[in-house]
Amino acid sequence: MAALVLPAGILVSLLLVAPMLLLFRISLNEYSPTEMMVEAMSAANYLRAVADPYYRSVLGTTLAVATGSTLLALVLGFPAAYWLARMQGRWKSLATILVLFPLLVGNVVRAAGWMALLGNGGAINAGLRGLGLIAAPLPLLYNTGAVVAGIVAVVLPYMVLTLSAVIESIPRQTEEAASNLGAHPMTVFRRVVLPLALPGVAAGSVLVFVLCMNTYASAVLLGGPQFKMMAPAVYDQFVRGNNWPFGAALAFILLGITLVLTVAGSAMLGRRYRRRQSEETT
Numbered sequence: 241m242a243a244l245v246l247p248a249g250i251l252v253s254l255l256l257v258a259p260m261l262l263l264f265r266i267s268l269n270e271y272s273p274t275e276m277m278v279e280a281m282s283a284a285n286y287l288r289a290v291a292d293p294y295y296r297s298v299l300g301t302t303l304a305v306a307t308g309s310t311l312l313a314l315v316l317g318f319p320a321a322y323w324l325a326r327m328q329g330r331w332k333s334l335a336t337i338l339v340l341f342p343l344l345v346g347n348v349v350r351a352a353g354w355m356a357l358l359g360n361g362g363a364i365n366a367g368l369r370g371l372g373l374i375a376a377p378l379p380l381l382y383n384t385g386a387v388v389a390g391i392v393a394v395v396l397p398y399m400v401l402t403l404s405a406v407i408e409s410i411p412r413q414t415e416e417a418a419s420n421l422g423a424h425p426m427t428v429f430r431r432v433v434l435p436l437a438l439p440g441v442a443a444g445s446v447l448v449f450v451l452c453m454n455t456y457a458s459a460v461l462l463g464g465p466q467f468k469m470m471a472p473a474v475y476d477q478f479v480r481g482n483n484w485p486f487g488a489a490l491a492f493i494l495l496g497i498t499l500v501l502t503v504a505g506s507a508m509l510g511r512r513y514r515r516r517q518s519e520e521t522t
Contacts, residue, residue: 267488277484285489295473295490299497302470305384305459306452309391313399313448314441316392321403321440322433326412339397347394351461354390355381358462382464390458395448402447406440407433442509446502453498470494 270280289295324335342350357363360377368374380386410433418428434441459469470490477487 263488264492266484267486267492269485271483271485276482285486286493288486289489289493298468298470298473299493301468302453302494303497303501305387305391305469306449306455309388309395309452310445310449312388313392313396314445317396317399317403317444318437321400322407324400325404325407325410336401339400342393343397347457348461350393351390351457354386354393354458354462358386358389381462382467384463384467386462387455387458387467387469390462391452391455394455394458395451398451399444399448402444403437403440406437406443410436438509438512442506445509446506449502449505450498453494 266277267285268281268283270278270282270284272278320339324332324339327335355362358380359365360381362380364380365374365377368378414432414436415428418432419425423431454471455469456471456475459467460472463469471494474487474490474494477483477490481487
């Protein structure tokens with residue numbers, strides 16, 4: 241078994257671990273306007289990122305947008321995942337393809353579509369003005385709402401597919417038994433479906449949260465130049481500022497916070513699921 245895993249482990253080490261170690265080494269260097277980067281072993285870049293109110297604000301915005309987008313994707317995705325999991329026959333394959341279809345379109349193209357929809361001359365404002373409901377265009381673009389809408393449109397298929405795989409493994413007889421005993425449909429969902437689907441909720445939320453924390457195209461195109469998140473901030477340091485050490489430090493701060501929050505969230509949901517199972521067995 242170890243011999244089978246070894247090639248994949250070597251490939252992951254070469255393509256992922258080694259570049260990350262190199263990036264971490266760069267984050268310890270110092271920036272020089274003339275030499276761009278001076279070799280050092282200093283934590284000054286991390287201290288600067290933590291102490292600077294601007295980057296703390298950027299990190300706070302990133303966390304708020306990622307958390308809100310994950311929760312919204314979970315709320316919107318659960319009914320669709322349940323419907324997909326309980327679907328029977330040949331229509332299920334067609335529905336799965338329809339869920340997967342948005343993933344064939346690039347994030348930039350989808351963000352451009354949202355710009356055409358939400359802009360001052362976009363479809364929504366044009367329709368409302370044509371109906372005489374508004375006199376001036378609504379500010380639908382270049383704000384937090386537009387960014388969240390764009391992010392949720394990107395990550396929603398991942399949430400639906402992850403949840404549907406877990407919900408499909410829940411025996412339909414458990415729901416029917418609860419209904420036969422007089423449970424309201426919402427009670428069946430709260431006491432039967434949701435507890436058994438917690439592993440899917442955890443997996444889908446972790447996957448979507450990681451994608452939301454690292455979003456770039458939606459933040460830049462739908463948020464505008466004044467809306468800042470961590471991924472565009474890292475890009476600006478590398479490409480526009482040529483400050484590779486500080487950009488690398490920001491990247492590792494984003495990576496560390498994402499890792500800590502996802503592990504903590506998964507552990508919390510896992511404990512809740514195990515506690516629920518122990519209560520049911522006793």
